[in-house]
Amino acid sequence: MRRLASLLALAVVGAALAASSAAAETRPSLDDLENELMCPTCKTPLELSDAPAADRIRAFIRVRIAAGDTKGEIKRMLVEEFGEGVLAAPPKRGANLLAWLLPLAAVGAGAAALAAAARRWKRAAQDGQDSEEPLDLDLERRVDEELARYGE
Amino acid sequence: MRRSLRLVLQGVSVSVVALLLVLLGWEVSSSQDRQALADQVASGERPQAPEFSLPSLVGEGEIALRDFRGKAVVLNFWASWCVPCKDEAPLLQRAWQRYQGRGVVVLGVDAQDLSGDARRFIRRYGLTYPNVRDGAGSTLGRYGITGFPETWFVDRRGRLVGFRVEGPLDTQTLERGIELALASSGS
DSSP states (O other): OHHHHHHHHHHHHHHHHHHHHHHHHHSOOHHHHHTTBBOTTTOSBGGGOOOHHHHHHHHHHHHHHHTTOOHHHHHHHHHHHHOGGGBSSOOSSGGGHHHHHHHHHHHHHHHHHHHHHHHHHHHHHHHHHHTSOOOOHHHHHHHHHHHHHHHO | OHHHHHHHHHHHHHHHHHHHHHHHHHHHHHHHHHHHHHHHHHTTOOOBOOOOEEEBSSSSSEEEGGGGTTSEEEEEEEOTTOHHHHHHHHHHHHHHHHHGGGTEEEEEEEESSOHHHHHHHHHHTTOOSOEEEETTOHHHHHHTOOSSSEEEEEOTTSBEEEEEEESOOOHHHHHHHHHHHHHHTTO
């Protein structure tokens, strides 16, 4: 029952997000676009830039929104103007895939290398324990007898 | 197990920092290359001007720097929102009209600018010399452009000569650069 309730809650949240995204696509606001675009002068997200070029791009966006363009159409126009570098996130295709995959690959390789090193260290520590000399049986018997006497 | 997990997380952190350091090193190296071009010109060398071919802002087609081989070129980088660019535009237009008979071309490169704004700028100041648009900014890094306006002088053999002007031109500086570019071409 609890699992069903969780699934229903997830479905409702997912539907709400999808509806919000669809609304933004058909009736975008400046805010919708500002954090998905870069200022061509200072190379920061447009929302953080007060460069003259950023001001001109914001004015352009307002004009296009008033003209009824969708978010996708406005972004395409800006890519035609400035190239794909104007997008805050590179598109996931062609050579731009490297921008997504390389950092993940580097982090993964580092983590894998350290995990392999950790396994080697653990194995070396266990080998060290196994190679210790076996207890003297006679001594062990005497220790057990002494311990038993104290236990009485 | 906990120790292994901690080590893995440390490995991830180290990898991220290493990646950022590599990117920083690459950026520093690139900026040193850009500065090298300006230093070469300042020390009297005449390095070949980086080639480009960009869409014309007036009419169709592209204009390439090599199209002007055999002429001295005043290569001016600008944007319509740049206030000093507005001040020097009439100066460049006058130089174009005065010197084109002596084999000088003024070539404007508009960057970091909306194309509509750039075309309005050209109409407003009555610019008749060729202007191209570098939408993606591909020339800026190669010429070491860090702001607008900025001007280079290119001789008839396509080499950067004289000096780089960062900021607005004045008549004296512009004419000195043009004369250097014309004089350099023979040697």
